[in-house]
Amino acid sequence: xxxxxxxxxxxxxxxxxxxxxxxxxxxxxxxxxxxxxxxxxxxxxxxxxxxxxxxxxxxxxxxxxxxxxxxxxxxxxxxxxxxxxxxxxxxxxxxxxxxxxxxxxxxxxxxxxxxxxxxxxxxxxxxxxxxxxxxxxxxxxxxxxxxxxxxxxxxxxxxxxxxxxxxxxxxxxxxxxxxxxxxxxxxxxxxxxxxxxxxxxxxxxxxxxxxxxxxxxxxxxxxxxxxxxxxxxxxxxxxxxxxxxxxxxxxxxxxxxxxxxxxxxxxxxxxxxxxxxxxxxxxxxxxxxxxxxxxxxxxxxxxxxxxxxxxxxxxxxxxxxxxxxxxxxxxxxxxxxxxxxxxxxxxxxxxxxxxxxxxxxxxxxxxxxxxxxxxxxxxxxxxxxxxxxxxxxxxxxxxxxxxxxxxxxxxxxxxxxxxxxxxxxxxxxxxxxxxxxxxxxxxxxxxxxxxxxxxxxxxxxxxxxxxxxxxxxxxxxxxxxxxxxxxxxxxxxxxxxxxxxxxxxxxxxxxxxxxxxxxxxxxxxxxxxxxxxxxxxxxxxxxxxxxxxxxxxxxxxxxxxxxxxxxxxxxxxxxxxxxxxxxxxxxxxxxxxxxxxxxxxxxxxxxxxxxxxxxxxxxxxxxxxxxxxxxxxxxxxxxxxxxxxxxxxxxxxxxxxxxxxxxxxxxxxxxxxxxxxxxxxxxxxxxxxxxxxxxxxxxxxxxxxxxxxxxxxxxxxxxxxxxxxxxxxxxxxxxxxxxxxxxxxxxxxxxxxxxxxxxxxxxxxxxxxxxxxxxxxxxxxxxxxxxxxxxxxxxxxxxxxxxxxxxxxxxxxxxxxxxxxxxxxxxxxxxxxxxxxxxxxxxxxxxxxxxxxxxxxxxxxxxxxxxxxxxxxxxxxxxxxxxxxxxxxxxxx
DNA sequence: GAGGTCCGGGG
DNA sequence: GTGTACGGACCTC
Numbered sequence: 001x002x003x004x005x006x007x008x009x010x011x012x013x014x015x016x017x018x019x020x021x022x023x024x025x026x027x028x029x030x031x032x033x034x035x036x037x038x039x040x041x042x043x044x045x046x047x048x049x050x051x052x053x054x055x056x057x058x059x060x061x062x063x064x065x066x067x068x069x070x071x072x073x074x075x076x077x078x079x080x081x082x083x084x085x086x087x088x089x090x091x092x093x094x095x096x097x098x099x100x101x102x103x104x105x106x107x108x109x110x111x112x113x114x115x116x117x118x119x120x121x122x123x124x125x126x127x128x129x130x131x132x133x134x135x136x137x138x139x140x141x142x143x144x145x146x147x148x149x150x151x152x153x154x155x156x157x158x159x160x161x162x163x164x165x166x167x168x169x170x171x172x173x174x175x176x177x178x179x180x181x182x183x184x185x186x187x188x189x190x191x192x193x194x195x196x197x198x199x200x201x202x203x204x205x206x207x208x209x210x211x212x213x214x215x216x217x218x219x220x221x222x223x224x225x226x227x228x229x230x231x232x233x234x235x236x237x238x239x240x241x242x243x244x245x246x247x248x249x250x251x252x253x254x255x256x257x258x259x260x261x262x263x264x265x266x267x268x269x270x271x272x273x274x275x276x277x278x279x280x281x282x283x284x285x286x287x288x289x290x291x292x293x294x295x296x297x298x299x300x301x302x303x304x305x306x307x308x309x310x311x312x313x314x315x316x317x318x319x320x321x322x323x324x325x326x327x328x329x330x331x332x333x334x335x336x337x338x339x340x341x342x343x344x345x346x347x348x349x350x351x352x353x354x355x356x357x358x359x360x361x362x363x364x365x366x367x368x369x370x371x372x373x374x375x376x377x378x379x380x381x382x383x384x385x386x387x388x389x390x391x392x393x394x395x396x397x398x399x400x401x402x403x404x405x406x407x408x409x410x411x412x413x414x415x416x417x418x419x420x421x422x423x424x425x426x427x428x429x430x431x432x433x434x435x436x437x438x439x440x441x442x443x444x445x446x447x448x449x450x451x452x453x454x455x456x457x458x459x460x461x462x463x464x465x466x467x468x469x470x471x472x473x474x475x476x477x478x479x480x481x482x483x484x485x486x487x488x489x490x491x492x493x494x495x496x497x498x499x500x501x502x503x504x505x506x507x508x509x510x511x512x513x514x515x516x517x518x519x520x521x522x523x524x525x526x527x528x529x530x531x532x533x534x535x536x537x538x539x540x541x542x543x544x545x546x547x548x549x550x551x552x553x554x555x556x557x558x559x560x561x562x563x564x565x566x567x568x569x570x571x572x573x574x575x576x577x578x579x580x581x582x583x584x585x586x587x588x589x590x591x592x593x594x595x596x597x598x599x600x601x602x603x604x605x606x607x608x609x610x611x612x613x614x615x616x617x618x619x620x621x622x623x624x625x626x627x628x629x630x631x632x633x634x635x636x637x638x639x640x641x642x643x644x645x646x647x648x649x650x651x652x653x654x655x656x657x658x659x660x661x662x663x664x665x666x667x668x669x670x671x672x673x674x675x676x677x678x679x680x681x682x683x684x685x686x687x688x689x690x691x692x693x694x695x696x697x698x699x700x701x702x703x704x705x706x707x708x709x710x711x712x713x714x715x716x717x718x719x720x721x722x723x724x725x726x727x728x729x730x731x732x733x734x735x736x737x738x739x740x741x742x743x744x745x746x747x748x749x750x751x752x753x754x755x756x757x758x759x760x761x762x763x764x765x766x767x768x769x770x771x772x773x774x775x776x777x778x779x780x781x782x783x784x785x786x787x788x789x790x791x792x793x794x795x796x797x798x799x800x801x802x803x804x805x806x807x808x809x810x811x812x813x814x815x816x817x818x819x820x821x822x823x824x825x826x827x828x829x830x831x832x833x834x835x836x837x838x839x840x841x842x843x844x845x846x847x848x849x850x851x852x853x854x855x856x857x858x859x860x861x862x863x864x865x866x867x868x869x870x871x872x873x874x875x876x877x878x879x880x881x882x883x884x885x886x887x888x889x890x891x892x893x
Numbered sequence: 894g895a896g897g898t899c900c901g902g903g904g
Numbered sequence: 905g906t907g908t909a910c911g912g913a914c915c916t917c
Contacts, residue, residue, distance in 0.1 A: 009905090040906070042906075086905085086906055087905070087906070088906085089906035090905095090906055090907095091906095092906090093906070105906090106906060107906055107907080108906060109905075109906060109907070110905085110906060111905095112906095113906080167903095168903090168904080169904070170904055171904075172904065177904090178903070178904055179903090179904050180904095184904080240903095241902075241903075242901095242902045242903045243903090244902095245901090245902065245903070246902070246903040246904080247903075250903085250904090275908085277907095277908055277909065278908085278909045278910065279900095279909095279910075280909090280910065282908070284905090292902095294901095294902055294903085295902090298901085298902090298911095305901095305902095306901075306902065307902075307903095308902085308903085325904060328904070382908090383907095383908080384908095384909080384910085387907095387908090407907095551909090668913090671913080671914095672913075672914095673913085673914080724900075724901075724902095726899085726900065726901090755904095757902095757903080757904075
């Protein structure tokens with residue numbers, strides 16, 4: 001029999017720690033295995049007298065370890081202190097430090113110390129064939145075993161997991177506030193089960209009876225009932241929308257308040273607990289994993305709002321039943337029908353949470369990461385990148401005889417942060433050549449930073465410290481343009497480069513297997529392989545950032561600077577080569593990519609062919625494993641500024657065809673304080689400009705929208721802005737539109753006054769008052785037929801996003817607003833003229849490159865409104881053939 | 894632009 | 905539990 005690891009902890013038993021591993025057997029039973037033979041330990045440089053006599057100490061052993069920062073040939077003589085109780089480590093450690101000593105690896109969680117030493121990672125499979133039944137009821141799992149050795153089995157795939165989705169409803173004693181567990185009871189909880197529980201796949205528990213409702217005498221009994229249900233169903237995953245920061249802490253705190261032991265973990269001796277830290281709750285339910293679709297969806301999808309209703313509509317195509325918070329108490333205390341409505345509302349929330357969990361494969365990425373870094377799934381979900389990387393590194397460094405320092409102290413981090421602000425440089429970003437471009441090849445470096453790390457053997461263990469005496473000769477050292485130097489691999493191969501080599505090779509293997517699986521249409525296999533390659537990719541890309549991160553144990557700014565400086569050198573060399581050797585212009589580039597403009601009459605295929613050849617050539621020329629790749633073509637490319645552009649993008653597909661889409665970087669189309677009209681107009685204009693290349697049409701489109709606005713022809717829904725009332729309207733510092741609307745609504749109808757936490761929709765109406773005072777409830781505006789302030793919408797909602805786009809095309813605001821017909825004429829003449837095909841003999845690409853004053857020679861990208869220069873000279877077309885063409889640009893005002 | 898502050902989801 | 909430490913949008917100088 002096999003078991004997959006989901007969680008781990010330890011307990012003290014007869015004065016010794018007992019490791020417990022929780023998971024699922026391959027046939028889907030919950031299981032816990034006990035492992036006795038592991039003791040906590042840490043390292044110190046000197047052994048103080050008091051430590052020798054400490055009751056905790058079992059053994060102090062002299063050992064040799066390598067310190068991981070700076071290349072060195074010597075080993076440190078250290079003392080490995082083995083003790084009885086892991087929880088006593090912090091006080092021993094701190095006492096050592098207070099006495100002037102140094103401690104190492106004295107802040108590693110015991111479960112991870114064990115797992116890492118055993119070579120055991122999260123979600124791995126182990127063999128239970130030599131396990132013996134453990135006659136204990138200390139854990140609630142279906143199976144319990146004792147094992148004496150850990151035998152890891154190489155198996156991909158996951159055990160079948162049981163999922164429980166839940167959602168609570170509670171009524172706030174102060175109707176204007178979000179309920180708080182210290183005060184407000186839970187009135188009902190909906191439960192949805194993967195598979196079935198007691199023959200049903202979902203039901204509601206409540207303190208009021210009803211159809212499809214399991215009723216309890218009071219809240220306390222209901223919560224005890226919940227505990228029983230959880231333990232009997234025995235889920236591996238607990239899910240729910242915003243469960244991390246609302247439902248789960250609420251349930252736990254409510255149970256604590258009512259004196260109910262929170263016994264729904266997988267061990268009878270550990271209760272579920274929750275704790276708030278830095279504004280966020282962290283829930284701990286041993287043996288089970290809490291998964292919050294809200295948190296995961298926020299990371300994976302870009303929406304304006306992440307309400308369950310909005311997210312479900314966007315991702316599942318389903319709206320949820322709408323019950324206003326203000327209605328809830330009425331429904332709860334109301335008729336049978338009212339109550340049924342509340343029940344149905346409650347159950348829908350759990351159903352949707354379960355569907356979001358189940359249908360979007362949200363967990364896959366985290367499973368992939370967990371498998372690579374070894375952190376337990378819950379810690380990958382809740383924790384940051386630092387923990388992932390450090391757990392991974394600790395295992396690899398230890399394996400190679402290195403020791404890890406403690407986490408940096410607060411002072412160290414502050415100091416590092418300061419140094420970093422002054423001295424850490426980033427990637428190289430070219431100033432984009434302004435204006436519209438065509439046939440732009442995008443070439444980028446494959447995994448640039450990981451590749452640089454491998455190429456130049458970049459690692460804390462290979463970093464040269466100039467003041468050491470055991471450094472190799474200079475020819476054995478890679479010196480970076482700006483930052484650290486590193487010994488070459490023949491002297492010592494760095495640990496980080498080794499890890500990356502392994503990971504990158506593995507990933508290309510996995511991707512090959514994936515192609516095969518795709519061609520054979522093996523869905524489950526594709527999913528598993530994709531999970532794996534994604535995990536590898538995310539972890540590989542995290543090393544660079546980690547070494548320059550002030551909280552890292554192996555932080556060193558010279559390493560960060562070495563990587564980025566080699567990166568800058570590489571991209572500049574690439575730009576030079578393309579321009580000098582091939583004669584093409586690199587019009588933009590950022591960190592690991594260059595964009596090359598090729599002749600406009602080339603087909604996509606021709607562009608691709610030349611780009612591949614250039615990339616191959618440059619790859620040949622570059623050191624080590626650095627590789628430049630042809631990625632895609634921007635048929636049209638409009639840069640706005642560094643890191644901001646819009647492009648019509650064509651990516652080659654395997655079958656030789658092209659997939660096409662609009663690429664936008666740094667251009668926000670969804671912003672909370674913009675109404676739908678803003679986003680819609682921006683998107684449409686970008687589409688017209690890029691796909692149709694018709695500036696005139698885009699301008700007209702904009703002007704039409706403005707016209708529609710001033711004539712009141714735009715549906716009000718498109719003009720509504722929504723903001724959450726986070727505090728009482730009167731306690732907002734300045735005047736804020738949504739707070740003002742809330743005040744007005746309260747005044748008009750005190751019963752319907754918006755509560756704190758409610759989302760307030762508003763529109764801006766005509767008037768002379770301060771903007772915020774002109775914010776109004778859309779329903780009220782409709783009812784009273786009040787006019788909206790079209791000027792506001794134009795200036796604050798339409799213009800700001802669109803202006804930057806037109807600015808990049810040299811179309812000014814006044815032109816955009818259509819002040820004078822000749823602007824449009826002009827626009828069509830230049831923008832279209834520039835792009836007119838070569839058969840058209842009026843203006844050709846070669847002829848017109850811009851404009852120039854025929855008097856003082858000042859160049860213009862666009863003529864002035866008058867057609868004359870400040871000096872009084874005329875603005876004429878300029879061309880590379882002559883100083884200025886004979887055509888005079890006439891512009892009438 | 895850099896630097897500081899607010900707010901999210903949930904009832 | 906040998907602990908934890910958000911992140912993006914927005915506003916102001």
